[in-house]
Amino acid sequence: MTAASTEPVPAPPTDADAALLSVERLGVSFPATSGETHVVKDVTLSISRGETLGLVGESGSGKSMTLRALLGLVPSPGRVVEGEARWSGTTDLLALGERSRRNMRGKEIAMIFQDPLESLDPVFSIGYQIAEVLKAHGGLSRSQARARSIELLDRVGIPAPDERLRAYAHQLSGGMRQRVVIALAIACAPTLLLADEPTTALDVTIQAQILNLLADLRDESGMAMVIVSHDLAVVAQTCDRIAVMYAGRVVETGTTAQVLEAPRHPYTAALLASQPGPAAAGTRLETIPGQPPQMTDLPPGCAFAPRCAFARPDCARVSMVLDRSSREHATACPMVEAHEVARYRRSM
Amino acid sequence: MSTVIEGRTGTAVIGRVGTSGRRIAGLAQNTLWIGVGMLAVLVLASLIGPAFLPKPDSQDLFPTLTGPSAAHPFGTDDLGRDVLSRTLSATWVDLGIGLVTTYVSLTIGIVVGSLAGYLGGWVQRIIMRLSDVVIAFPFIVLVIAIVAIIGPGAKGVIVGLIVGGWAFYARFSRAEMLSLREKPFIMAAQTLGYSRRRIILRHALPNVIRPGVVYSFSDVVLNILYIAALTYLGLGVQPPTPEWGAIIASGRNFLLTAWWITTLPGLVIVFVGLAFAFIGDGLADRLRVQREAR
Numbered sequence A: 001m002t003a004a005s006t007e008p009v010p011a012p013p014t015d016a017d018a019a020l021l022s023v024e025r026l027g028v029s030f031p032a033t034s035g036e037t038h039v040v041k042d043v044t045l046s047i048s049r050g051e052t053l054g055l056v057g058e059s060g061s062g063k064s065m066t067l068r069a070l071l072g073l074v075p076s077p078g079r080v081v082e083g084e085a086r087w088s089g090t091t092d093l094l095a096l097g098e099r100s101r102r103n104m105r106g107k108e109i110a111m112i113f114q115d116p117l118e119s120l121d122p123v124f125s126i127g128y129q130i131a132e133v134l135k136a137h138g139g140l141s142r143s144q145a146r147a148r149s150i151e152l153l154d155r156v157g158i159p160a161p162d163e164r165l166r167a168y169a170h171q172l173s174g175g176m177r178q179r180v181v182i183a184l185a186i187a188c189a190p191t192l193l194l195a196d197e198p199t200t201a202l203d204v205t206i207q208a209q210i211l212n213l214l215a216d217l218r219d220e221s222g223m224a225m226v227i228v229s230h231d232l233a234v235v236a237q238t239c240d241r242i243a244v245m246y247a248g249r250v251v252e253t254g255t256t257a258q259v260l261e262a263p264r265h266p267y268t269a270a271l272l273a274s275q276p277g278p279a280a281a282g283t284r285l286e287t288i289p290g291q292p293p294q295m296t297d298l299p300p301g302c303a304f305a306p307r308c309a310f311a312r313p314d315c316a317r318v319s320m321v322l323d324r325s326s327r328e329h330a331t332a333c334p335m336v337e338a339h340e341v342a343r344y345r346r347s348m
Numbered sequence B: 001m002s003t004v005i006e007g008r009t010g011t012a013v014i015g016r017v018g019t020s021g022r023r024i025a026g027l028a029q030n031t032l033w034i035g036v037g038m039l040a041v042l043v044l045a046s047l048i049g050p051a052f053l054p055k056p057d058s059q060d061l062f063p064t065l066t067g068p069s070a071a072h073p074f075g076t077d078d079l080g081r082d083v084l085s086r087t088l089s090a091t092w093v094d095l096g097i098g099l100v101t102t103y104v105s106l107t108i109g110i111v112v113g114s115l116a117g118y119l120g121g122w123v124q125r126i127i128m129r130l131s132d133v134v135i136a137f138p139f140i141v142l143v144i145a146i147v148a149i150i151g152p153g154a155k156g157v158i159v160g161l162i163v164g165g166w167a168f169y170a171r172f173s174r175a176e177m178l179s180l181r182e183k184p185f186i187m188a189a190q191t192l193g194y195s196r197r198r199i200i201l202r203h204a205l206p207n208v209i210r211p212g213v214v215y216s217f218s219d220v221v222l223n224i225l226y227i228a229a230l231t232y233l234g235l236g237v238q239p240p241t242p243e244w245g246a247i248i249a250s251g252r253n254f255l256l257t258a259w260w261i262t263t264l265p266g267l268v269i270v271f272v273g274l275a276f277a278f279i280g281d282g283l284a285d286r287l288r289v290q291r292e293a294r
Helices: A063-071 A098-104 A126-138 A142-155 A174-186 A204-221 A232-238 A256-261 A266-273 A313-317 A338-347 B002-014 B018-052 B083-119 B121-136 B139-150 B154-181 B184-191 B196-232 B244-250 B260-293
Strands: A019-031 A036-048 A052-056 A079-087 A109-112 A192-196 A224-229 A241-246 A249-255
Touching: A019 A063, A036 A052, A036 A063, A036 A079, A036 A224, A052 A063, A052 A232, A063 A079, A063 A109, A063 A192, A063 A224, A109 A174, A109 B184, A126 A142, A126 A174, A142 A174, A174 A204, A174 B184, A192 A204, A204 A224, A204 A232, A224 A232, A232 A256, A241 A256, A241 A266, A249 A256, A249 A266, A266 A338, B018 B083, B018 B260, B083 B121, B083 B154, B083 B196, B083 B244, B083 B260, B121 B154, B139 B154, B139 B196, B154 B196, B184 B196, B196 B244, B196 B260, B244 B260
Parallel strands: A036 A249, A052 A224, A052 A241, A109 A192, A192 A224
Antiparallel strands: A019 A036, A019 A079, A241 A249
16 A cells, blocks of 8 residues: 555445345334234345345244244235345335335346145146246246256256156155256346245255255255254254354354354344254253243343343343444344353353 | 045055055045046936937826836835936936036135145235135025026026135135245246246146045035035936936925825935035045155
8 A cells, every 4th residue: 555545444344245145134024903013113124146145043033033024025914014125225125115025026136935745836846837937037938948847857856857848846865856946046047045944844864965056056056045954963964154043033053164153143142052962962961041032022122031041130121133344244132242252151 | 435535544664664555555446436436327327328218308298206116216206207217317417516516616715725825915915804804704605695686597606605615725726835935846847937927837726726625526516415405405417417416306295195206306416416526535635645645
């Protein structure tokens, strides 16, 4: 830096510039008997191109609903009540009209679901279903679509793809079905793939194959992925960064190593402590005391406080919003210091 | 109905032994083919029969009210007309009206019911309240009222049966659609960026139609019975057009002296009813076996 150092330094690229998708304070709510139930609140996430984000949490913590909100598929009577989701720093996905939203779906953002049998139409052959996406988005002719379908099935590791085109969902095994679902999702080369519990319905051996397949496809095409899971092992294996959700809020986010090795939120620590592992063989498996909170009846302040080993009276005044001062590794718990959480884990 | 009972006990075995599963599936197919066969016999008879029988309207006043014989297998009526010939030519009228009314009702019902289920909101409210109105009337009373408005004859019967019939299909299509709408594959279709029209027509409807088609076979029978009943009451197809209900009605004055005029066409109605019931039952079994195989 010589003469140029007197020049004003260009502003460092903001989050919005770098991120493929940046979600700010997303809120989804359902009408309840008394007022509104916020099933997703203040969710802030960002996903860069080619990056894989893991969204972790118990059932009902709002993971799937967050994904649905991004695609504009919140089931009625629920609705997105606040927040924005910037796509490439410009378009707000949440404010799109139905038509432009449809153009995004499948083409830019694709999604795969937990149960591969249920997510394929039972009355059409898989060849028909793959060709349908290609024709709908790519404008391919019949024979082009067929050739491309075979290519796709081959890519996702289905043997004898040209014969499989005539098969129906119920004639395939679980792992094969999920491969077909993935083929459908990547048919139009999306920039972002949302995977909602992609391996939960599968055998453990198949899980690994599917995760490897997803990772390969990501590396090949440079697409970004969001993997929703309640299985930390799945996330640890595939994700660059992790966001932990509890009661509809993101309680901790950071790189996979940061979150798994040095958790800063007591919930993350408790979640990690309740994973069975070789080190814990022969000892009793730890559990988190109590039940996940009723979304209709959240405790005031931090919703995790009633189950938290570090709970103190002031927790009722905590706002459960990520502390944004540390950009890389943020927690929603202002009460507990990192070294305390670390000690808690060791004592387990 | 031994086939049905065997089918029922057999289904319990399907999961355990593959071969017996196939045997049961074969039996279920048999009910289907027995029904189809019965229907084919009737249709063939009504195609070939006229070549060997007197014309349905030709009167022969010398031997009136003669019992079944080689020349007149179903006997003759009070005007000396051949009852078998009239019964066979009535097949086209009854089957035709029965099939048309059933499948027009089915089409209307499935389309509006599916729309109601998928779209919800005011579309659903209007369609379902309309169907409530239709269902609130006793079916036959509603049909008679409509025939009274339009006037007796085939047209009145057809309109009446359709107006009364669509509502049932709309009801259960809506229910099917409601559960279908929550199915992941419908959501998967949404995530693939398909238009609402494509999702309803291409992905939801084919899944709604199947149970509707199974139900429709018993509906054909019911509609044929209603046509016969309305004609019997003088509201349906007008004489001299041969129609099963009309033939039976014309014989009611001679029930004790000439039983064949009412009984034999009545048995033909039973025969058709059984045929359609078998087809419906066989189809239902096949679909159920397929579902279990999944």
